[in-house]
Amino acid sequence: MIDEVRLDLPVRAALPSLGAALDEHGTAVLVAPPGTGKTTLVPLALAGSVAGRVLVAEPRRVAVRAAAARMASLLGERVGDRVGYAIRGERKPGSRVEVVTTGLLVARLQRDPELAGVGAVILDECHERHLDTDLALAFAVDARVLRPDLQLLATSATAAADRLATLLEGPVVTAPDPLHPVDVVWSPPAKPVPPPRGMRVEPALLDHVGATTRRALTEADGDVLVFLPGRREIDEVARRIGGVDAEVLTLHGGLDAAQQDAVLAGSSHRRIVLATAIAETSLTVPGVRVVVDAGLSRRPWTDHARGLDALVTVLASQSSATQRAGRAGREAPGVVYRCWSEAEHAHRDRDDAPELAQADLAGFALQLARWGTPDGSGLALPDPPPATAFGTARELLRGLGLVADDGITDRGRAVATAGVHPRLGRALLDGAAAVGEKTAVEVVALLAAEVPGDSDDLAERLRTVRATNDPRWRTEVRRLRQTSGERDTTQAERAGKMPQASLGETDRPGRDRPAREKHTRHATGSRNLPDGALGETEAPAAVVALAYPDRIARARGQDAREFLTTGGTGVELAAGSRLRGQEWVVVADAVRGPGDRVAKVRLAVPVDEDLARWAAAHLHADDEVVAWEDGDVVAERRERLGAIVLARRPLKSPSREAVAAAVRKGLQEEGIDLLRWTDEATSLRRRLAFLHAARGEPWPAVDDASLLARTDEWLDLARVRRRADLGRTTPHLTALLPWPEAGRLDELAPTHVTTPDGRRVRVDYTAPGRPTVALKLQHAFGWERAPVLAGVPVVVHLLSPAGRPAAVTADLASFWGDGYRQVRADLRGRYPKHAWPEDPQHQS
Structure with a gap:
């Protein structure tokens, strides 16, 4: 079939090597930049050399239809003759080549792993790493165990093909790079623009993209292709460039076939095509010499902890920007206007993350x-x-x-x-x-079709x-x-x-796998569907609730705007939502952006409690709860639907073990200051902390974490039933004293020391590892050195006769020899009636 095509594209030079590689290994990886003809000429070449049809898998539906139309045109035929296609809900089979989405290829492999009647499979644009692309690759490799004659080719627009070659166990074939030179114009906004947040794109950036598009239209020749993250941004930029001397078209996955064909057919008039990432690879928009890149992409992202799926707007990677720029150089030299700076470009991710890393x-x-x-x-x-x-x-x-x-x-x-x-x-x-x-x-x-609408009420959208x-x-x-x-x-x-x-x-190729299946119907629960015919709202609500039983939600708060789902996620209706005032809803779509306290509901439908209980019957529970919640011990029987508590009844006699566990959790969360710490208990804790710092084991650590780890040893929880009881409970830290070392507690860490004149002075252990005493200077006369406790000299705070600080020292002998003279001279003048000996070490 390739002999019937007169079009000379660069991939022709690689076809002999590619054919030899597939004949020898059965698999290969083709690295071919955009515009080489890999999507159109390679399938036609294989169709002439293999027995059976050639299946070409594309990640996007737009590319499927475009590739089939292009190949049929090159052969002078209609789509559906020798070249056909299949997308979800639409098929025009071809006798020799069929282009399908990767999702449909996965489905065919599941139905028929041998792919009867197929001679070769081409997985196009494998570098994009969609989930279906990864599955199609894995299943096709597995299928070759049954069909060693089945040829498998993976194509990629990037040079990072070694991993693919390893998986396929085939060689890498590289096609010449046909791109014409593309000049890069760095065109950042005059003022910094905040990065995207969730789905939101700053209007200031869209203003700049619109202005840059107008600029490109005047500075360069040819059609202009503008890359934007989604349909909303396309509509906004289209509004901003209204009145330009060019036809403004859009290209995204939501267009019908006729609208897509109109963009891909080309025109004699100058055009501006506002497109999503579907125009990055796989298809050519004729006439494009100029690209304006907003520098943003939209990626699927899943909040696995809350069960919420969303699309988020992110900065396009360097490789994505390269792909987009290449659109301007497919047919002639071109130019790309990037709406960010060269310095920022250097800090962007090199490649896009695979969908596997972020999606549901x-x-x-x-x-x-x-x-x-x-x-x-x-x-x-x-x-x-x-x-x-x-x-x-x-x-x-x-x-x-x-x-x-x-x-x-x-x-x-x-x-x-x-x-x-x-x-x-x-x-x-x-x-x-x-x-x-x-x-x-x-x-x-x-x-499934994600039909857009202004209302967040699903029943209203369905009516529309x-x-x-x-x-x-x-x-x-x-x-x-x-x-x-x-x-x-x-x-x-x-x-x-x-x-x-x-x-x-049943069995998968090359593996001994049992064909057993569990032939049981998974009932929604023991409850029957609520009696009576369901109305216009109730019947759709039942369907949505079956899809999202973990998103059935009940209102909390006075204004019924905020809800708690059975899955434990907080959600909030928009201020003007018609669903406000409902007690129960089921949420079909919600998004929780960075920094949001709760998720924002985008689509929901009212339900009643009976319907909620029916749809989420497997989440129904009636159990005893003894726990620390909201700062106190809770002991009750709860009927609940997932995280939603339907009814509470106090437990008269909760088990002591469960209450003790709840109290331990409370102490872990709020700290041991919940207890009644007497002066005696506090003093003992400080003395033990000093000995642990000075001597280590076997003297125990008594910091909060260590005490909480040994709660049962020093705290009697038998009588604690609620938070208030903790305030009457005194710690019994003596239970932690090591034996026989405990007999030396008063020797190693006494509560008081005796001065030379017979006074008892309290030792302060507040500072860990640094015991201190405070006394008037006269009472220290006769101490040659400061007392030593557990090998640690006591820090002595020396006070004036009036009790004011005069000196602080842990080396009393040095103080008598050096510092005392200055202190004596100062205090002697102020307190002449007190004795100030010249030799205080030997006074008493």
């Missing part, structure tokens, strides 16, 4: 379980999943009944084929049984998309209905053929 891994974990490798061991994954995030994902799947100890369940397999997040798949499956398939499909489609027949929502509804029908057919076939099973559904 529930779908990833479910696909691994379906493949027969729940922990991913033995697979050619570029990186292992992060332990904490992966553990959270697997716990979620277990809670939804999608996996069990012996692998994926039947319902897990059904959810995995739905093509939506496992939460939504569960809602689709159980929601259809609870409220009917029509409502379940329509609500899940609304959530039904009334307007929103095209994105309608397409997703149609796909989910088709998926549901296919799933029902598959289940019926499986029921008729059991225990017969295909290799693709």
